[in-house]
Amino acid sequence: MTQDTTSTDHYRAVAELHTAPLWRNLGDVLPAEPRPTAVAHRWRYADLRPHLLHFLATLGLDEAERRVLMLVNPGLTDPPATTTSLYAGLQVIGPRETAQAHRHASHAFRFVIEGGGAATTVNGERVPMRPGDLLLTPGGHWHDHEHTGDEPVIWLDALDYPLVNALDASYFEWFERRSQPHTVPDDLSSRQYVHGLLTPAWGRAAAGPSSPVGRYPWAETRRAFDAIADDAEGSAAEGVLLEYRNPLTGGPVLPTMSCRVTRLRPGFSGVPVRRTSGSVLHVVSGEGTAEIGGVTLDWADHDVIAVPPWAPLRLRNTGLRDAYLFGYTNEPVLRALDLYREEEC
Numbered sequence: 406m407t408q409d410t411t412s413t414d415h416y417r418a419v420a421e422l423h424t425a426p427l428w429r430n431l432g433d434v435l436p437a438e439p440r441p442t443a444v445a446h447r448w449r450y451a452d453l454r455p456h457l458l459h460f461l462a463t464l465g466l467d468e469a470e471r472r473v474l475m476l477v478n479p480g481l482t483d484p485p486a487t488t489t490s491l492y493a494g495l496q497v498i499g500p501r502e503t504a505q506a507h508r509h510a511s512h513a514f515r516f517v518i519e520g521g522g523a524a525t526t527v528n529g530e531r532v533p534m535r536p537g538d539l540l541l542t543p544g545g546h547w548h549d550h551e552h553t554g555d556e557p558v559i560w561l562d563a564l565d566y567p568l569v570n571a572l573d574a575s576y577f578e579w580f581e582r583r584s585q586p587h588t589v590p591d592d593l594s595s596r597q598y599v600h601g602l603l604t605p606a607w608g609r610a611a612a613g614p615s616s617p618v619g620r621y622p623w624a625e626t627r628r629a630f631d632a633i634a635d636d637a638e639g640s641a642a643e644g645v646l647l648e649y650r651n652p653l654t655g656g657p658v659l660p661t662m663s664c665r666v667t668r669l670r671p672g673f674s675g676v677p678v679r680r681t682s683g684s685v686l687h688v689v690s691g692e693g694t695a696e697i698g699g700v701t702l703d704w705a706d707h708d709v710i711a712v713p714p715w716a717p718l719r720l721r722n723t724g725l726r727d728a729y730l731f732g733y734t735n736e737p738v739l740r741a742l743d744l745y746r747e748e749e750c
């Protein structure tokens with residue numbers, strides 16, 4: 406038996422004993438840099454909307470339960486995710502439909518794209534959905550959707566399920582009835598906390614890692630931008646970037662996801678940055694480009710863009726009007742684990 410054959414036999418034998426030689430795996434288990442399989446990708450709203458309307462016309466919620474097109478990153482198909490640790494989907498609901506109440510371990514939120522007359526009930530509080538509104542459904546909160554208007558309503562769903570499943574920490578339960586009873590005055594949490602500097606002192610909600618606010622209305626987001634006007638130059642990378650906050654802690658809205666919105670003036674050209682966090686961008690309105698690690702993607706109203714971790718991102722507004730971009734990232738997870746890094750590049 407030659408020396409080589411002996412080694413081959415040993416490698417085979419140690420593999421059968423469910424071990425592996427670290428010296429052959431070091432670069433894979435401790436890579437010098439993040440090596441995401443997620444890729445930069447843009448989903449055009451104009452491409453997807455006709456299909457959503459087709460399924461609205463042909464597929465009942467008794468069959469689909471949630472009528473959602475998942476945005477599946479070409480590099481993250483099994484299990485499907487939008488970027489590392491984050492999911493996005495486009496959901497459509499029609500007049501007189503209800504999407505049954507359930508709850509799950511995953512934290513979730515919705516960002517409304519178009520239509521009026523729908524509402525989500527979260528732990529007994531009915532919260533209206535208007536374009537540009539951000540609605541939270543933190544993990545473990547019962548939620549069902551209803552539609553009493555007369556036009557399709559479409560929103561972006563976001564969940565952290567890729568992370569929850571990677572940790573094998575999922576649960577899912579149906580509520581005992583199709584819809585929850587409304588036990589709290591409509592939209593109360595939003596009305597209580599929207600003033601920000603004056604919040605209830607009688608402690609209706611215990612401060613926790615998830616924001617107690619059901620809805621961050623677009624009207625307030627616009628007021629925040631209008632109040633700053635041109636007096637704030639914003640960040641060199643992302644313009645006038647505002648973070649949605651948990652009013653009780655000052656932290657991000659959910660323990661696993663931070664939500665932001667930025668305004669880019671016409672001609673804005675950001676400095677490129679890269680971060681260990683993955684993110685998803687949603688175009689509220691405007692036109693521009695996102696250069697992500699050498700790939701240039703153009704974007705327009707309601708498109709969605711996946712940004713992989715550590716990919717340099719450069720944003721430009723190429724249109725004639727202000728652009729508003731909503732975005733979310735897994736930065737809170739990375740910060741909690743002391744894994745967050747960012748650099749200009």
Ligand code: GTQ
Nearest residue numbers: 471473494496548562564
């Ligand atoms: O509307 O509750 O896109 O539970 C994925 C999972 C939407 C929802 C999704 C969900 C929902």
